[in-house]
Amino acid sequence: MDTEADLLEAARREDRGAFDRLVRPYRSELRAHCYRLLGALHDAEDALQEALLGAWRGLAGFEGRSSVRAWLYRIATNACLRMIKQRPQRLLPRDHHPAAKPGDALAGPVDGEAFVEPYPGDDWDPQRRFELRESVELAFVAALQHLPGTQRAVLILREVLAFSAAEVAEVLDTSVASVNSALQRARKTLDQRTPSRSQQATLRSLGDDAERALVAAFVAAWERADVPALLDLLAEDARFTMPPLPAWFDGRDDVARFLSGSVFATPWRLVPVRASGQLAFACYQRHPDGVFRIGCVNVLTLRDDRIAEITGFLDPAMYAGFALPAELP
Structure with missing residues (x-):
């Protein structure tokens, strides 16, 4: 069986099949990561495809100072952050509008408004299934969308995926102090917007x-x-x-x-x-x-x-x- 090092070396020789096998173990978790950041599955799929294309093109620049997993998360996170700047914030109807009354006429979708969508599937790591399910619950993902993109990324990488502050700083090309500050602000916002019980x-x-x-x-x-x-x-x-x-x-x-x-x-x-x-x-x-x-x-x-x-x-x-x-x- 090919090791990750073998697949990486073959992928660097432009073996696309080896590259696909290299990234296959991480596709599901990367898709969920992009979903948490973006709040919709099709946006997550777009970001994941952009990230995998970027990884394929950038293999020559991967020096192996981090794991393949961390390298892929860096590329995927930054693809999502670019998308966050380009697309409308995904919220819930109650974030945009007051409650309707039963006799009110139902208006169609409003141009320029985008809404959080649910996440399908349950193909989580069995050892972390409980906490990973929590991380795609509607209330949690909807609350994340109220955070600036960088705070969103810091909180997910630190709290959900358990990356160290130093690893997150490398992913986001920033300092550990900035990561810790962003995490503190993000936690405060989420505490105000998420229920006490998952x-x-x-x-x-x-x-x-x-x-x-x-x-x-x-x-x-x-x-x-x-x-x-x-x-x-x-x-x-x-x-x-x-x-x-x-x-x-x-x-x-x-x-x-x-x-x-x-x-x-x-x-x-x-x-x-x-x-x-x-x-x-x-x-x-x-x-x-x-x-x-x-x-x-x-x-x-x-x-x-x-x-x-x-x-x-x-x-x-x-x-x-x-x-x-x-x-x-």
Whole structure:
């Protein structure tokens, strides 16, 4: 079996197959890293492709003073920082707009606004699965987007990926003192914008049996258009958002009225999935021809044993990343 040193040497001789094998073990974690920085999977894919192209072209300049992994993270991080400067900040609808009322007309997406999207998949290192799932939760990733790019990178590299301050300074071409200062400021902002308890901790506290019961109850209530049953699952201050639409609803009563008046005008079928390490559902809406076609991905945010937020992602371009069928048989 080729060692990493063998693959690196072959890649330097312009062996593209060796290069692909060299970077393959890091692709998944690099993609997740780019997602945390950018808040959307397709942006992360763009940044990762730019980074891998840059790594291929820059092999001659890699002197081996750091590990291949650290070198790739440096290239990927800087690709993301360039993209952050070029693209609109990704937030959530409530960061842009006040809550709507159930009778309000739903406006279409607003030009120039971009929203955080969920992260598919669960191919984490088994030894770090719990903490890595936490690092792609919607609340955490949304909070990251409020940080300047450099603070974002410092916090992820130090707190999520456990790089040393010296390694991060090398990645960002700055000083250790600057890294420590940026980390302190980033932590302060995140403390103000993230819940005290992660979804992973909430799910572990809930337990497997209660989680399965909640999933079954949600699916049954949604498919029956049973608003009272859904109300029983929601926290009093529950929210319902629908990126990329700007409208969102605040409070269980307004959420219930919106569901009754708009969402349940047609039948649905739900398929449980995972998104951003959270409970989620691929939601298929019945069309006039009787076929159920995918209409959204609902991601649940829990507080104890209640649903505190339903985030319904409506952008069809997002579904490909989840490998979801367009129709149900």
